[in-house]
Amino acid sequence: MKIADKFAVKNKTDDDAMVPLINVVFLMLVFFMVAGQIRKADPIPVIPPSSINDHKAVTDPNVLIVVGGNKQIYLNDKLVTLEAIKPALESQFKQTQDKEKFWVQIKADGLVPVEILRPIFSEIRASGLTKVSLATQLQREPK
Amino acid sequence: MPLNLSQPKRKTAISLTPLIDVVFILLLFFMLTSSFVPWRTVDAPLAVPSDKTAPLKENDLVVLTLKQNDQMVWVDGVSYSLSDTSWFKKLVIDHENSAFSVNAENGVNLQTLMNLADRLKESGAKTVSIANAFSSKDDK
Numbered sequence A: 001m002k003i004a005d006k007f008a009v010k011n012k013t014d015d016d017a018m019v020p021l022i023n024v025v026f027l028m029l030v031f032f033m034v035a036g037q038i039r040k041a042d043p044i045p046v047i048p049p050s051s052i053n054d055h056k057a058v059t060d061p062n063v064l065i066v067v068g069g070n071k072q073i074y075l076n077d078k079l080v081t082l083e084a085i086k087p088a089l090e091s092q093f094k095q096t097q098d099k100e101k102f103w104v105q106i107k108a109d110g111l112v113p114v115e116i117l118r119p120i121f122s123e124i125r126a127s128g129l130t131k132v133s134l135a136t137q138l139q140r141e142p143k
Numbered sequence B: 001m002p003l004n005l006s007q008p009k010r011k012t013a014i015s016l017t018p019l020i021d022v023v024f025i026l027l028l029f030f031m032l033t034s035s036f037v038p039w040r041t042v043d044a045p046l047a048v049p050s051d052k053t054a055p056l057k058e059n060d061l062v063v064l065t066l067k068q069n070d071q072m073v074w075v076d077g078v079s080y081s082l083s084d085t086s087w088f089k090k091l092v093i094d095h096e097n098s099a100f101s102v103n104a105e106n107g108v109n110l111q112t113l114m115n116l117a118d119r120l121k122e123s124g125a126k127t128v129s130i131a132n133a134f135s136s137k138d139d140k
Helices: A002-035 A082-095 A114-126 B017-033 B049-053 B085-094 B110-122
Strands: A063-067 A073-075 A078-080 A104-108 A132-138 B040-043 B061-066 B072-075 B078-081 B099-104 B127-129
Touching: A002 B017, A063 A082, A063 A114, A073 A082, A078 A082, A082 A114, A104 A114, A114 B110, B061 B110, B085 B110, B099 B110, B110 B127
Parallel strands: A063 A104, A104 A132, B061 B099, B099 B127
Antiparallel strands: A063 A073, A073 A078, A132 B040, B061 B072, B072 B078
């Protein structure tokens, strides 16, 4: 009987000590659920150029082209060659309902030289699209 | 006197450990999948081929050319430093109603290009276009 009492008391104190922990964990959980945005990871890690530009896109891009530092091109998460961009864009454009708002985002690494991007822009232009944006990240402190 | 009253009612203790396990897993999931830095976008509208027949007037357009990643910018054959804030301010004041077009030669990387566009914006330039840097010479 005495032993059982002792254990009962011990269990109670254990749970009591855990309550602040759960409080904190719940607070963090709620914070991350509310403040965070779940987003698909890029097919390859890319660090876009930092810029003071603070313009955010209103809608999600219809097509996302990722250009990595190793000059590989990913179109909507698939590794493509330069020649495959135009047909892919055209088929995407055909499937889209709201053709007015169709836009292409190019997320290129800051170290990618412009001559890698030039043929990509040419392909996009050849497929008849004009709304193209480059992804940048906000520079926290101006140099 | 009913006998059962003499026995104290024991609270059924629900263990909190499984709850915390689940909450921790949820927490980890949200921490790892959340992103707090939304990408900003710079528009680089592509000119429709028909527009090319009517370009801007020469004096309305200031063309700045980057030749290498050496933080130097070339205007009319003269090079200036990207950190030369006063020169940028003067350039923008001198060409108040002009559009600024950024050009880049092969080998210049995107970050350098954005730095130049940033300097122009900081100096008060209203229209900065980076699309020219991406247009190939052999475009029809």
